[in-house]
Amino acid sequence: MTLGIFLRHLRRESRGSRGRLVFFVACLAAGVASVVAVAGFSEGLDRGIRSEAKTLLAADLAVRGRQPIPVGVEAAIDKIAGAERTGVREMLTLVAAGQAPEEADNQHPSRSLLVELKGIDGRYPFYGELELEPSTDLDVLLNDRSAVVAPEVLTRLGLGVGDEMRIGGESFEIRGVVKREPDRITGAMSLGPRVLVSAAGLDRANLEQLGSRVNYRTLVRLPAERDGDIDTIVAELAGLLETDGRHRIETYTEAQPALRKGLRRVSSYLGLAALLSLLIGGLGVAQTVRAWLAGRMDSIAVLKCLGYRPREILWLYLGQTAVLGSIGSLVGVGLGIGLQMSITRLLAGALPVEHLEMWQPWSWSRGLILGVGVALLASLPPLVAAMRVPPIRVLRRDADPMPPSRLAVSGVGLALLSSLIGLATWQAGSFVVGLLFTGGLIVVAMVLGLAALGLARVATRPRERSRLWLRHGLAALDRPGASTVAGIVALGLGVLALLTMFLVEYGLSAELARDLPKDAPTAFLVDIQKDQWPGVETLLRDEQADQIESVPMVMARITAIDGRQASELRQEIEAEVETRRPGRDNREAWALRREQRLTYLDELPADNQLIAGELWGQPDVAEISVEEEFAGELGVVLGSVVTLDIQGVELDLTVTSLRKVDWGSFGINFFLVVEPGVLDDAPQTRVAAARLPEGREQQVQDRLASNFPNVTMIRTREVLEKVAAMLTQLALGVRLLGGLTVLAGLTILAGAVSAGSIRRGAEVALLKTLGMTRRQVMASFATEYALVGLVAGLIGTVGGAVLAYFVLTQGMDVTWENRPWWLVGSVAATVVLAVSSGLAASVGALRKRPIEVLRSVTG
Amino acid sequence: MTIPRLEIRRLTHRLPSGGRLLTILDAIDLSIGAGESVAILGPSGSGKSTLLALMAGLDRPTEGEVLLDGEPIHNLSEDRLAILRRRNVGFVFQNFQLLTNQTARENILLPLELASDEAAGTRADELLDQVGLADRGHHYPVQLSGGEQQRVALARAFATRPRILLADEPTGNLDGATGERVLELLADLQRQEGTTVVLVTHDASVAELTDRAVHLRDGRVERDEVVAGGDRVGYQRQVVAG
Structure with a gap:
């Protein structure tokens, strides 16, 4: 043809x-x-x-790194066609109100403030919004003699836009206020308010001296068409970096783990x-x-x-x-x-x-x-x-x-x-998921098919004393050409799919809703001196803050683990990482290098869960509790001895417990928690978190600035609100899509059941011709469909629940909640669906006079 | 010796029924010459429709042979049988079996197109004209009367000039006058095309119009006779080469 x-x-x-x-x-x-x-x-x-x-x-x-970004790397970035690069230097420094020292009044020293200073060389930011006042571009406001500052700087120093401030002894004119920086959310625990200067300005302030702690960053914007090559580019750049781990490459693909x-x-x-x-x-x-x-x-x-x-x-x-x-x-x-x-x-x-x-x-x-x-x-x-x-x-x-x-x-x-x-x-x-999905489907279809055959066999045993419609309904399950098996398999699979989706969707939305940090703190206070805490706490209570939490914080460096020097371990890890993932960042080594913040506590906060060992159970050793993932990075287990250097004093601590931390709670949490008593006399400050009434943040900040000028407050309400809104809406979106799919599925299932029923017009006609009343015919059909619905519903429901359980607990790491009534409801709904759609499809045939149907069939 | 158009040797057909085998046809021998018209008569259940189906390769015999122009067809594959039917066999059924979703003309076109007839359209129009439905070609079967539908079926059956035409109770669903008109048409077409016709009927008067009547009973040939008045309406024994 x-x-x-x-x-x-x-x-x-x-x-x-x-x-x-x-x-x-x-x-x-x-x-x-x-x-x-x-x-x-x-x-x-x-x-x-x-x-x-x-x-x-x-x-x-x-x-990024603690040392200037190698010139070779910057040159390589410049070679990528269409790529842009901005150099950023950040450091902690003290700034002060007023003009250069010689003009200031030595009797009344102007107020000083620890700030996070950021010097920018080039376009910034590439993504996100830098909210400035006046609303203009950053490079319009910045030259080598000007600065843009966070509102807290103005409050704390009692300055306004147009005033002068001192950075590194040089005068800078405050030309504007920075309200929001896109990349500042990442460091929720910051140590001071922001001051932005140009690269030339930073050079003029002459702060970059030997030993000063400067964070160097080169931000890169790739042309859109190279977006897919990011891994290749990262590998290329990493190849140019020294393998000592002094520099790391971060990409947007690894942002924000939670x-x-x-x-x-x-x-x-x-x-x-x-x-x-x-x-x-x-x-x-x-x-x-x-x-x-x-x-x-x-x-x-x-x-x-x-x-x-x-x-x-x-x-x-x-x-x-x-x-x-x-x-x-x-x-x-x-x-x-x-x-x-x-x-x-x-x-x-x-x-x-x-x-x-x-x-x-x-x-x-x-x-x-x-x-x-x-x-x-x-x-x-x-x-x-x-x-x-x-x-x-x-x-x-x-x-x-x-x-x-x-x-x-x-x-x-x-x-x-x-x-x-x-x-x-x-x-x-994923091929594995695809394979599992198909395998599961086949198994379920087979179980459904076997159950259908079993039902046909059991249901059709002669029961001569039962009612005619019941007998007829049961017999219909095993009549030649009956679609019992096909019907049960289709309906059962449908129920399974729908129930799985429903349970997963519900479990997930519940989890998303649970994730909302409703009680999360809206402000963090850092650098509180030990003796200032009672005063700060009273101030917070005055301002009706609740959920006030405060812990001591000690800065330390890990010098050895189980007697082996950190530098040695670092090299080992780096070598291993290099062979495993050449060129990528080596977090493990980084954990050994950076300065650690640790605390000491009697009891663990609610968002910490002990997963191994016992908390402070060994009176004869100094104990430390380590967060589980961090323990993995350090390579420590229960019984390991971690040596810490706390401002020159070395201290051996035995790991006696491992903890799991719910970072999503936004509470104050530490990778390392030390047994109380050990660090009581170590140099320390306190950090605090509190939930402030909405709109009170500024007032609290002003009061803190005048009474405790060294205390820095970090507001997190904005961040929280953003995350909360996003999670709520995601949950809604998931529910909406799931709901629509369930609705579509129900329509289709009803249709599937009735598609088979349409063919039964002739049967209705014949039964009526033989003298069955319409009610009897309906009862007989209802019996048949109810049994089909029951078997399909039972198996589909059990299968759906099992599948949802695995998807939620294994695939998505969501807690499973038993809801037996839902399962009963699912079976009942399937029976109702099967009976109602089956009967609905037979209504036409039931209404017609038998002869009309018989004629059309035989004619 | 001339090879018969259709030859049936020891044809036996059994069907399972209620757990045992029911013999429908029992070792039938039959030979039909080219251009011959044969009526197969018998009461219900005598096996006449089954015989017709086996002649057309619509079903496979349990035993025995069916030969078309000396070529065995009983052991051909489904595909070969389909191709054989599209070129050599025409059908007319009691309930017309027109494709309800196609117009009269399209029903006639279908076998022509399957046989890749380049002049399919002209031939279809010609046939519509011959069966007196030139102006009804665009009508769907449901818009035609029973007699008209059967005339379309006749046109479709003769369309590819098949070597053999099999008709199953062609007038069974028609009233007397219409049935007669259809039979006249069938005779006209057969005469023009020189087609061999095998016609299954339980109506003895229909059989009188053919050359020969084969009577079946319980799956066997009870009687095979030449019909005396066969040429009254034009059916006549004639040998057509090829």
Whole structure:
């Protein structure tokens, strides 16, 4: 047959089936819409998060270190076409109000303040917003004689814009106020308010001297087209760095671990949801194609009589499926875009993304490919069955189908299996997950199939004394041609998918809501001298602050672990890291190098959980408790001895417990906690956290500045509000998408059940002809559907709960809560759904006079 | 010796029924010459429709052989059978079996297109004209009367000039006058095309219009006789080469 003739036949054969196939398009469109919306939404979200991450870094990548960034690295950056670079130097220094010393009044020294000074050389920031007052560009305000300062500097020093201040003994004019820096959130524990100067200004202040602690950073902005190459670029630059770990490269892809964890959960859930909604769509398609072909059997037999070869029949209907699949998928893509737009509108302003990109051809093609693919796959089994329609059916309607070809059966099986694994891998982004998903699906389908066979066998044991409708309903489960097995498998899988999605979605939203740091502190106070604390605490209480928490803080350096010098360990770790991940940062070595903040406590705060050992249980040794991940980085275990250098005094501490810390609580937490009594006399300050009434922050800050000028207050309300809003909206988004998928799935399932019922018109007519009342017919049908619903519901529910349990606890690290009533509800809902949709589909046939139906069937 | 158009040797067909095998046809021998018109008669369940199906390769016999122009067809693959049917066999059924979603003309076009007939359109129009439905070609089966539908079916069956035409109760669903008109048409077409016709019926009066009547009973040939008045309406024994 030529292509032209094939296409002509395709067009003609599609007539008359169009009305019936509306459901096909609807099923697929619903599934594809979810895929497109989910893919588009997560793609948009992902882009948003990445740009947010860039904001937190103010760049695509940053090279940082305690020493100037090597010239070779900067030269390499300059060679990347289209890349931009900004040098940033940061240091802690004291600034003072007033003019240069010779002009100041020595009797009344002007107030001084510890600030975080930042010298900028070039465009800043590359990402995110630097909020200035007056609102203009930073380089307009900065020259070598001017500075821009945080509001706290003005309050604490009693200065205003236009006044002079001293930095490193040189005079600088305050030209503006910096209200927000994009990359300052990362260092929530800062030691002083910000002062921004130009690179020339910093040089003029002459603060960069031998031994001064300066943080050097080179911020890099890559051209958009190189975004995908970031890992290559990082590897290239890292190759130019000394392997002593003095410099590290950070990229936006590794920003904010806590935030990323939450978002990873969400995107893995969204991928799963799309996968499941697709599966449900596929079930609907399979059912529709089955019902559609059941109505085309006579035509197929005629076509075969006229000389159509079996494979031409397959192509003819496969072609139609492809056309319908494309239509359904296109409709789905349209719906998906609409869905995505409404979600975005609904969440406007609350997402971590200001503008969710709508132009996403990749998501659309994904929807199209998946839609057509699933349509073809789902229709393959019924289509292959259609090949077996015997041509003799034109003479004898009850003729048996032709025997299945072993080749066709195994071919279809193989095609289904490999495509399913392929699609699942694609959606989940992991071959292992794809394989597990497919394997699980097959196991569940087999369990459902076996249960269906068992039900058919058990239910049809003769019960002569039972009522006629009950007997008839039970017998219907095992009648020749009954779709008990297919129905139970489809419905059971649907229930499983829906329940999994529902449970996962609920568990996840609950977890996201729980993650909201409702009681998180809104201000941190640092540098409080030991004797100042009572006064500071009273001040806080006066201002109605609550949840006041304060701990001592001691600065120390790790000098040895188990008797081995830190420098030696560092080299060892660096060598190992180099072989494992050449060129990447070596956090482990860094942990040994940097100065550690530690505290001593009697009891652990609520957000700490002891996971190994015992807290302060050994009276004969000085004990230390280590956070579990940090312990891994240091390579310490219970019993290890950590030697600390506290301002020149060495101290051996034995690790006697390991802790897990919920960093999401935003409380004051430390990697290292020492037993009380050991550090009591060490040089120390206190840090405090408190939740201040909204709007009181400024007043508290002013009072602190006048009474305790050395105490620095860091406000975190803004950060918290941003994170809280984002988490709330993410939870809402997840719920919305999940809800829509569940809704679409329910419609499809109802359709799937009723697709089988339509064929039963003749049976109704016959039963009525034989004298069954309508009520009896309905009762008999209800019995049958209720049993189908019960078995499918039970297995689907158990399977769904097990799957959700693993997805939540293993895949997403979310706590599982038992909700037995939900499971009971799920089974009950399945029974109700099966009975109501089955009966609803039989209403037409029940209403008709028997003769109308019988005539149309036999005629 | 001339090779018969259709030859059936020891044809046996059994079907499973209620756990045992039911013999539908029992070692039938039959030979039909080219251009011959044969009626197969018998009561319900005598096996006449099964015999027709086996002749067309719509089903496979349990035992025995079916030869078309000397070539065995009973052991051909489904694909070969389909190709054989598209070129050599035409069908007419009691319930017309027109494709309901295609117009009258498209129904006639279908076998022509399958046989890659380049003049399919012209031939379809010609046939529509011959069966008196030139102006109804764009109508769907549901818009046609039973007689008209059967005329379309006849046109479709003769479209590819098949070597053999098999008709199963072609007038079974039609009233007397319409049935007669359809039979006249069938005879006209057969005469023009020189087609071999095998017609299954339980109506003895229909059989009277053919050259030969084969009576089946319980799966066996009970009687095989030449119909005396076979040429009254034009059915006549004639040998057509090829």
